[in-house]
Amino acid sequence: MKRNTLLLTVGLLVAVMFVLLQVLFTVREGEAVVVTTFGKPVRELTAAGLYMRWPWPVQRIYRFDHRIHTLEGAFEETLTRDGKNILVAVYAGWRIQKPMEFLERVGTVEQAEHNLDSLLRSQKNAVLGQFPFAGLINTNAAAVQFDAIEQQMLAAVQAEALARYGVEVQFLGIRKIGLPESITEKVFARMKAEREEIAERYRSEGEGEAIKLRAAAESQRNQLLAKAEAEAKGIRAEGDARAAESYQVFEKNPELAMFLRKLEVLELTLQKKSTVVLSSETEPFDLLQGDKALPKHNK
Amino acid sequence: MTQPLHNETGQAALTNALTTSFRVLRWVMAGVVVVYLFSGVFVVGQHEHAYVLVFGKVAGWGAERLHGPGLHWTWPKPIAEIVRIPTERVQVIESATFLPRAGVSTATLQPGADGYTLTGDANLIHAKWAVRYTVVDLETYSFRLKDPPAILQRELDHAVVKCTARFPVDQALRTEIEALRGAVDSELRRRADALGLGVRIERVDLLAVAPPKQVAAAFDAVIEAEQDRSSKISAARAAAARLWNEAQGEAARLISEGEAYRRRVVAEVGASADYFTKVYEQYQQNPDIIARTLLQDTLRRALGNVDQKFLIHQNPRGEQQLRLLLTPEPKPLNANP
Numbered sequence: 286m287k288r289n290t291l292l293l294t295v296g297l298l299v300a301v302m303f304v305l306l307q308v309l310f311t312v313r314e315g316e317a318v319v320v321t322t323f324g325k326p327v328r329e330l331t332a333a334g335l336y337m338r339w340p341w342p343v344q345r346i347y348r349f350d351h352r353i354h355t356l357e358g359a360f361e362e363t364l365t366r367d368g369k370n371i372l373v374a375v376y377a378g379w380r381i382q383k384p385m386e387f388l389e390r391v392g393t394v395e396q397a398e399h400n401l402d403s404l405l406r407s408q409k410n411a412v413l414g415q416f417p418f419a420g421l422i423n424t425n426a427a428a429v430q431f432d433a434i435e436q437q438m439l440a441a442v443q444a445e446a447l448a449r450y451g452v453e454v455q456f457l458g459i460r461k462i463g464l465p466e467s468i469t470e471k472v473f474a475r476m477k478a479e480r481e482e483i484a485e486r487y488r489s490e491g492e493g494e495a496i497k498l499r500a501a502a503e504s505q506r507n508q509l510l511a512k513a514e515a516e517a518k519g520i521r522a523e524g525d526a527r528a529a530e531s532y533q534v535f536e537k538n539p540e541l542a543m544f545l546r547k548l549e550v551l552e553l554t555l556q557k558k559s560t561v562v563l564s565s566e567t568e569p570f571d572l573l574q575g576d577k578a579l580p581k582h583n584k
Numbered sequence: 585m586t587q588p589l590h591n592e593t594g595q596a597a598l599t600n601a602l603t604t605s606f607r608v609l610r611w612v613m614a615g616v617v618v619v620y621l622f623s624g625v626f627v628v629g630q631h632e633h634a635y636v637l638v639f640g641k642v643a644g645w646g647a648e649r650l651h652g653p654g655l656h657w658t659w660p661k662p663i664a665e666i667v668r669i670p671t672e673r674v675q676v677i678e679s680a681t682f683l684p685r686a687g688v689s690t691a692t693l694q695p696g697a698d699g700y701t702l703t704g705d706a707n708l709i710h711a712k713w714a715v716r717y718t719v720v721d722l723e724t725y726s727f728r729l730k731d732p733p734a735i736l737q738r739e740l741d742h743a744v745v746k747c748t749a750r751f752p753v754d755q756a757l758r759t760e761i762e763a764l765r766g767a768v769d770s771e772l773r774r775r776a777d778a779l780g781l782g783v784r785i786e787r788v789d790l791l792a793v794a795p796p797k798q799v800a801a802a803f804d805a806v807i808e809a810e811q812d813r814s815s816k817i818s819a820a821r822a823a824a825a826r827l828w829n830e831a832q833g834e835a836a837r838l839i840s841e842g843e844a845y846r847r848r849v850v851a852e853v854g855a856s857a858d859y860f861t862k863v864y865e866q867y868q869q870n871p872d873i874i875a876r877t878l879l880q881d882t883l884r885r886a887l888g889n890v891d892q893k894f895l896i897h898q899n900p901r902g903e904q905q906l907r908l909l910l911t912p913e914p915k916p917l918n919a920n921p
Binding site: 291295311312313314315316332333334335350352353354355357360372376378421422423424425426429431455456458459460461462463464465466467469470472473476477479480481483484485487488490491492494495496498499501502503505506509510512513514516517518519520521523524525527528531532534535537538541542544545546548549551552554555556558559560561562563564565566567568569570573574 | 606610613635637639640641642665667681691692693694695696699700701702703704705706707708723726727728729730731734735738739741742745746749750751752753754775779795796798799802803805806808809810812813814815816817819820821823824825827828830831832834835836838839841842843845846847848849850852853854856857859860861863864867871875876878879880882883884885886887889890891892893894895896897898
C-alpha cells in the first residue's frame with residue numbers, strides 16, 4: 286500500500302508537471318509575447334510574469350525581443366540639395382511597439398531590420414536632398430543643421446515604421462559622413478594646396494613680424510636716446526646757467542677776471558714737448574737785459 | 585506441491601527486490617530534491633550585481649530586487665533565472681570607426697574600408713576615440729537595451745561626427761583638441777541622458793588624431809613653417825630686447841655725462857669766482873704788483889713744463905737775436921725744472 290502511494294504520488298507529480306508545462310508560460314523581462322488561437326493573434330503580453338494558455342494545438346505563443354535594437358544603415362552615396370555627392374551612414378534604435386501587428390506584418394527581427402533599412406535609406410535620401418552640404422559640415426556652428434536633419438529623418442521614419450511594421454523607432458543618428466573615393470583624391474590635392482599656402486603665410490608672417498619688431502625696437506631706442514640727449518642737454522644748460530650766476534662776481538673787475546683767466550689758460554696750454562719762443566722783454570726774462578731790469582729806486 | 589512453493593519463493597524475492605528498489609529510489613529522490621534546491625545557490629562577484637527573474641519577472645521589491653556581491657539563494661531553474669550585470673567598474677568602449685586600414689598605402693580613401701571624419705572646412709582626418717562609463721540604471725541596461733555597448737559606441741561615433749563637422753581642421757588636429765574633446769563629451773552626455781541609456785559617462789577621450797598619411801607631409805611642413813615663424817619672431821624679440829637694453833645704457837651714459845659736465849662747470853666756475861674774489865681784494869690795494877706777480881708765477885709754473893724755450897732779443901738797432909736755449913735735453917717725468 287505504501288509503495289503504491291509513492292508510485293501514485295510520483296506519477297501524479299509528473300502528470301501535473303506535464304499539464305502545467307502545457308498551460309503555463311512565462312514572459313521574461315525585456316520580452317514580448319503574442320498568443321495565437323488557431324493561428325490568429327489574440328493577445329499580446331509585454332509585462333513579465335507567469336501566464337496561462339490553452340495547450341497546443343489550440344494556442345501557440347510567439348516570443349520577441351522587446352528591448353531596443355540597433356540598426357546600422359548602409360554607408361552609401363546620396364545627394365545634397367546643392368548637388369554634392371556624399372556618403373552618409375545612419376543608425377537607428379528601434380523596438381517592437383505593437384507585437385501583434387509585428388507578428389502579422391513582419392514576423393522576425395531579421396525581416397524587420399531588412400524593412401527598416403529600406404525605410405531608413407529612402408528617408409535619408411529624401412531628407413538630405415532638402416539640405417545643403419554646408420548644413421552638415423560648417424565651421425560656423427550656427428549654420429550646422431545636424432539636429433534638424435536628424436529630427437526630420439526620425440519623424441519620417443517613426444511614423445511609417447509604426448504604421449507599417451508595428452515598430453517604434455526611438456532614436457536615430459548620423460554615424461558616418463564621407464566622400465566618394467574619387468573625390469578624396471581631389472580633397473587631398475586641395476588640402477595640400479591649402480597647407481602650402483598656410484606654410485608660406487607662416488614663413489612670410491615670421492619675416493614680417495621680425496622686421497616689425499626690429500623696427501619698433503629701433504624706434505624705441507631712438508626715442509629713448511633722443512630723450513636722454515635732451516635731458517643731458519638740459520642738465521648741461523642748467524650747469525651753464527648756474528655757472529653764469531657765479532660769473533656775476535667777475536663784473537667787479539672784468540679786466541682782472543680776463544687776466545686771471547688768461548693765466549689759467551696759459552698754464553693749462555703749455556705742456557711738455559712744447560717749444561716756446563719768448564721775447565726778452567717778457568718778465569722775468571727782461572732780467573737778462575742787465576741794468577735795464579733793475580727796479581727804478583735802486584739806480 | 586513443489587511448484588507453489590517455488591512461486592512463493594520467487595514472489596518473496598521480487599517483493600524484497602522491489603522494497604529495496606523503492607527504498608533506494610526514495611533516497612535518490614530525496615537526494616535529487618536536495619541537490620535541486622542547492623543548485624539555487626549562486627555567488628555574485630565583486631564587480632557585478634544580479635537580478636533574479638522568477639517566472640521571467642524580476643523578484644523582490646525596491647532595493648531587494650538587486651543582489652550585491654556575496655552568496656545568495658533562489659529557486660532553481662526553470663522557476664528562476666539569474667541575470668548578472670557588470671557594475672562599479674568603469675567600462676571602456678573604443679571606437680576605431682575613423683581609422684584607416686592598417687598597412688595599406690593608396691592615393692585615396694575607400695569608403696567603408698578607410699574610416700575618417702570630415703571637419704567643418706571639409707578636410708578629412710583620422711581619429712581614435714574612447715568613452716569610459718559606469719552603468720547606473722541596471723534595469724534599463726539589462727532589460728531595455730539589446731546591446732548597450734553597441735548603442736553607446738554608435739552614439740560616440742555620432743557625437744564625434746557631429747562635433748568634428750564644425751571644427752576647422754587646424755583646431756581639430758592641433759590648437760583646439762581639448763575643445764573638440766569637450767564638445768564630443770558633452771554631446772554624448774546629452775544624448776545618453778536624453779535616450780535614457782542607463783549609463784553615466786565618466787569621460788570621453790580623444791586617443792589619437794592625425795591627418796591622412798596622403799597629406800601628412802604637407803601638414804608637417806606647416807608645423808615646420810610655424811616653428812620657423814616662431815623662431816624668427818623670438819630672435820627678433822631677443823634682438824629688440826638687446827637693443828633696448830643697450831639704448832638704456834647709452835641713455836644713462838648721456839645723462840650721466842651731462843650731470844658730470846654740470847658738476848664740473850659749476851665747481852670750476854665756483855672755484856674761479858672764489859679765487860677771483862680773493863685776488864680782487866688784494867688787487868684793489870696794489871694792482872700792478874699783484875698782476876705782475878701772478879703773471880710771473882704762472883710763467884714759472886707753465887714754462888717749467890715746457891721742454892724747449894727760446895728767447896728772442898731785439899737790440900737797440902732793431903736786430904733780432906736768438907739769445908738762449910734752456911734745457912735742450914728732454915727731462916724725465918716729474919723732474920723739477
